[in-house]
Amino acid sequence: MTEQTSRKIVLASRPQGRPSADNFRTETGPVAAPGDGEVLVQVKFLSLDPYMRGRMSDAKSYAKPVEIGQVMEGGTVAEVLDSRHSGFKKGDMVLGYAGWQSHAVLKGDTLRKVDTGSEPVSAALGVLGMPGFTAYAGLLTIGQPKAGETVVVAAATGPVGSAVGQIARIKGARAVGIAGGEKKCALLREKFGFDVAIDHRAPDFAEQLKAACPDGIDVYFENVGGKVWEAVSPLLNDFARIPVCGLVAEYNATGQAEGPDRLPRLMRDILSKRLTIRGFIQYDFKDQQPQFEKEMKAWLAEGKVKYVEDVVEGLEKAPEAFIGLLEGKNFGKLVIKVS
Amino acid sequence: MTEQTSRKIVLASRPQGRPSADNFRTETGPVAAPGDGEVLVQVKFLSLDPYMRGRMSDAKSYAKPVEIGQVMEGGTVAEVLDSRHSGFKKGDMVLGYAGWQSHAVLKGDTLRKVDTGSEPVSAALGVLGMPGFTAYAGLLTIGQPKAGETVVVAAATGPVGSAVGQIARIKGARAVGIAGGEKKCALLREKFGFDVAIDHRAPDFAEQLKAACPDGIDVYFENVGGKVWEAVSPLLNDFARIPVCGLVAEYNATGQAEGPDRLPRLMRDILSKRLTIRGFIQYDFKDQQPQFEKEMKAWLAEGKVKYVEDVVEGLEKAPEAFIGLLEGKNFGKLVIKVS
Numbered sequence: 001m002t003e004q005t006s007r008k009i010v011l012a013s014r015p016q017g018r019p020s021a022d023n024f025r026t027e028t029g030p031v032a033a034p035g036d037g038e039v040l041v042q043v044k045f046l047s048l049d050p051y052m053r054g055r056m057s058d059a060k061s062y063a064k065p066v067e068i069g070q071v072m073e074g075g076t077v078a079e080v081l082d083s084r085h086s087g088f089k090k091g092d093m094v095l096g097y098a099g100w101q102s103h104a105v106l107k108g109d110t111l112r113k114v115d116t117g118s119e120p121v122s123a124a125l126g127v128l129g130m131p132g133f134t135a136y137a138g139l140l141t142i143g144q145p146k147a148g149e150t151v152v153v154a155a156a157t158g159p160v161g162s163a164v165g166q167i168a169r170i171k172g173a174r175a176v177g178i179a180g181g182e183k184k185c186a187l188l189r190e191k192f193g194f195d196v197a198i199d200h201r202a203p204d205f206a207e208q209l210k211a212a213c214p215d216g217i218d219v220y221f222e223n224v225g226g227k228v229w230e231a232v233s234p235l236l237n238d239f240a241r242i243p244v245c246g247l248v249a250e251y252n253a254t255g256q257a258e259g260p261d262r263l264p265r266l267m268r269d270i271l272s273k274r275l276t277i278r279g280f281i282q283y284d285f286k287d288q289q290p291q292f293e294k295e296m297k298a299w300l301a302e303g304k305v306k307y308v309e310d311v312v313e314g315l316e317k318a319p320e321a322f323i324g325l326l327e328g329k330n331f332g333k334l335v336i337k338v339s
Numbered sequence: 340m341t342e343q344t345s346r347k348i349v350l351a352s353r354p355q356g357r358p359s360a361d362n363f364r365t366e367t368g369p370v371a372a373p374g375d376g377e378v379l380v381q382v383k384f385l386s387l388d389p390y391m392r393g394r395m396s397d398a399k400s401y402a403k404p405v406e407i408g409q410v411m412e413g414g415t416v417a418e419v420l421d422s423r424h425s426g427f428k429k430g431d432m433v434l435g436y437a438g439w440q441s442h443a444v445l446k447g448d449t450l451r452k453v454d455t456g457s458e459p460v461s462a463a464l465g466v467l468g469m470p471g472f473t474a475y476a477g478l479l480t481i482g483q484p485k486a487g488e489t490v491v492v493a494a495a496t497g498p499v500g501s502a503v504g505q506i507a508r509i510k511g512a513r514a515v516g517i518a519g520g521e522k523k524c525a526l527l528r529e530k531f532g533f534d535v536a537i538d539h540r541a542p543d544f545a546e547q548l549k550a551a552c553p554d555g556i557d558v559y560f561e562n563v564g565g566k567v568w569e570a571v572s573p574l575l576n577d578f579a580r581i582p583v584c585g586l587v588a589e590y591n592a593t594g595q596a597e598g599p600d601r602l603p604r605l606m607r608d609i610l611s612k613r614l615t616i617r618g619f620i621q622y623d624f625k626d627q628q629p630q631f632e633k634e635m636k637a638w639l640a641e642g643k644v645k646y647v648e649d650v651v652e653g654l655e656k657a658p659e660a661f662i663g664l665l666e667g668k669n670f671g672k673l674v675i676k677v678s
Contacts, residue, residue: 060609061576184422238401244609259598266602267564270583270618273399277616279609 003032003039006080009318010103011066015056019326023056024072024319031103034084040106041078045100046315046336047125048322049075050248062281064308072100075130076338077114079120088113095124100318100337117297124158126333127307128296130282134245136292137164138220138283142243142278149218152209154178154250156194156230157187159307159333164221165194166305173219176212177229180328187331194301208232216240217247224248233266236273244279248326294305308332342369343379343420347440348657350405354395358665362395363411363658369443373423378419378447382437383410385654385675386464387661389587401620411439411651411657413468415677416453416460427452433663434463439657456636465498465672467635469621473584474502475631476624478526478560479510481582481617486511488557491548493517493567495533496526498646498672503560504533505644517549517567519667526670530645543568555579563587572605575612583618587665612662649669 005028012025034040058065065196066073085108088094096111098104101216116123126132145151151168153161156177165175177194179185181199188197196212200206206320209231216237220230225247231299236242263320269275299305310332318336325334344367351364373379389400394412397404406410415437419427424447427433436452437443452633455462465471484490490507494500504514505525516533518524519540527536535551536542548570555576561568564586575581589658608614638644651660657675664673 158677222606225603229602229606247603247606247610253538256599257603259596259600261596261598261600263566263568263600263605264586264596265588267561267568267583267607270616272618273587274401274620274623275616275617276618277609277614279611279613279615281613284613321589322395 001173004042005029005102006031006101006103007315010069010071010097011056014058019056019319021319021323025271026316032097032105034105037086037108038312039080039085039094039111040082040103040105041094041098042074042081042103043076043078043101043271043315043338044093044182045077045122046074046100046318046338047076047129047297048097048318048325048330048334048336049131050243050246050325052322053248053326055090060074061225073097075125077124078104084109086258086274087110087111089327092249093121095129100315100336103174104317115293117301119300122309122311122335123307125335126309127163127300127305127323131159131333132163132284132296132307133292134195135160135221135283136167136296137282137288138243138245139164139167139219140275141218141288142280143168143221143241144202145171145173145219149173149178150213150215151219152176152178152213152232153221154200154224154290155246155328156197157184157222157332158330159223160223160245162188162307162332163305164223165192166299169193169195170299173286175191176209176217178209182250184331186309191308194304200223200228200243210235222247223247232267236269236275237273238276240273240275242275244277245281310334311337313337343381343442344368345370345440345442346654347410347438348654350395353397358392358395358658358662360658363542364674365655371444373421373444376424376636377420377444378424378427378433378439379444380415380433380435380450381420381442382415382417382434382654382677384416384461384464384659385413385437385439385657385677386415386468387657387675388470389585389664391661392587393602394667402587404439407500412436413438414464415444416463422447424448424450426450427448427637432460434468434564439654441654450520454632455498456593456640458639461650461674462646462647466502466639466644467632468503470498470672471502471539471635471646472624472628472631473621474506474560475583475635476621476627477582477619478503478506478558480624480627481615481619482560484512484557484558488512489554490517490560491515491517491552491571492557492560492561493539494667495536496523496531496671497562497646497669499559499562499584501527501646501671502644503525503592504531505638508532508534509638511641515548515556517548523670526647530563530647532645533566536607545656549574558582560584561586572608575608577612577613579612581614581616583616584620601645607671617654649668649673650676652676 080092094111153164177188185197188194223246419431518526524536527533562585
């Protein structure tokens with residue numbers, strides 16, 4: 001078999017604050033033939049997700065950073081071109097972490113065959129993949145919404161937020177979604193069936209949120225951080241639950257934040273309202289993955305969960321699309337169609 | 340029966356910051372004869388606890404404030420002088436909320452007969468009462484210490500902190516206690532059996548804490564707030580649990596705290612370390628009360644749990660003793676011997 005050439009996007013430098021195009025560099029290079037237990041793949045879809053901002057920094061976190069000059073990490077759906085792993089054969093469609101590149105040699109043991117049922121394979125990166133599972137595990141295990149309760153989620157048109165709202169409604173709760181702009185709010189109401197959609201850019205955002213939650217907030221699914229918390233926290237009910245899976249509004253923050261110091265007030269709220277705040281990463285709940293896939297496929301088939309993909313064509317567009325993602329410019333789950 | 344006269348301490352005014360003697364006033368007044376279902380009691384012991392600072396303010400909290408001119412609230416052990424409730428008779432020793440006064444007429448349904456086994460009746464206000472149960476429920480339900488893990492607690496010679504450390508050790512965990520001054524630290528080591536005791540007044544407190552927790556901190560039982568958190572938070576392990584039952588260091592705070600704003604860093608820690616922070620009040624777990632009493636009595640009988648009482652004689656000393664409690668001047672569980 002002819003040696004493959006891979007186009008790839010590497011981390012050129014670490015961003016200070018907001019990433020820019022300069023932080024990325026496009027390269028081409030040969031891809032070795034697969035060794036024992038390895039598989040050569042051609043990437044079809046690359047998932048772009050906010051967590052990647054963390055990988056660009058060398059601050060301590062739950063995962064190691066991407067090194068300068070390394071290919072940017074990322075989840076992918078790819079087609080097997082050549083296999084030296086007994087579990088895969090040419091033509092198989094696999095889910096794995098090939099990163100921001102067109103071709104890769106991967107260990108077969110890190111791959112799974114894509115099974116999205118009647119959905120397009122890209123759904124394995126969204127509603128049936130990491131974002132959907134993040135919503136499912138965090139909302140049901142930590143948030144534990146009950147019938148009649150109010151669940152609030154921000155970045156609500158994103159793949160996590162839209163699943164949070166729809167699963168909350170399946171469990172009988174009210175879903176209040178926060179998004180940026182009227183077009184996204186219309187999507188929340190009309191496609192995803194949220195009970196209320198609120199534009200966080202509105203000057204009276206906090207008042208609108210209060211009006212939307214006449215019985216207070218029982219679950220706030222925290223995936224953005226920043227100013228939304230200020231509007232949410234006075235509305236939290238006693239015994240409210242706050243799963244924390246992301247803080248995209250703060251990923252570009254540098255240095256210490258200016259005062260006043262909001263920590264003492266938070267601690268007083270935690271005590272007086274007996275709040276539960278718990279951080280999680282979806283793989284902390286990996287035992288629930290099979291149950292998730294079974295339930296989510298059923299909800300999709302029944303039309304109880306819907307999803308929207310924002311597909312950008314061409315690997316070279318990934319840096320610009322990713323920078324836009326951190327600013328909320330995407331409309332639904334952002335994926336790059338690589339080939 | 341002759342009408343009784345009660346000496347009582349009422350809330351004269353709301354403190355701004357640290358309470359002072361001016362915020363209290365001593366009064367005497369008649370105590371009515373008990374009506375149907377009521378009981379006349381003479382208070383033997385009054386419990387003084389940090390939560391009472393909250394009742395002196397009219398800020399929203401989990402309990403209503405004491406009104407100006409009302410008797411200060413508080414848990415008591417009292418003797419029944421006269422009863423019109425079928426569950427109690429003259430001479431019974433009862434646990435209830437008579438407050439800061441010598442005599443009271445109380446509804447019988449709010450009282451329980453004191454059963455402290457072989458311990459003095461005042462233990463019903465400490466190790467076998469609300470503080471002991473706070474430690475038990477918060478540590479075991481939220482903290483969930485496992486053998487070999489490290490549990491840190493501040494105000495560790497107090498009735499909550501000392502029980503937290505001793506229960507942690509019963510469960511096989513290491514107990515690191517924080518207290519103010521060498522005398523209290525010696526008590527932690529010699530009486531309560533903590534593995535390490537650290538004086539928070541030491542200039543190198545944070546370094547000492549780090550040295551005392553070579554494997555990090557798995558459970559931080561938060562009952563003080565303030566600067567201890569700054570030393571604890573960098574040492575928290577992934578998946579650490581933080582039950583929050585009190586913030587005595589902040590009860591006298593007024594207005595907004597000065598920056599920098601520590602909230603964004605806390606949220607990043609919650610996410611990257613997948614922390615669980617959960618506030619609670621012991622009565623949230625009241626179903627566990629019988630199990631607690633059974634286990635704690637057994638631990639006391641076996642010598643696995645010890646306690647220290649700081650008994651102050653005379654109701655008139657309650658304001659001064661309470662103000663001292665908020666500054667850590669007590670040495671063990673603070674109770675007022677009323678009569």
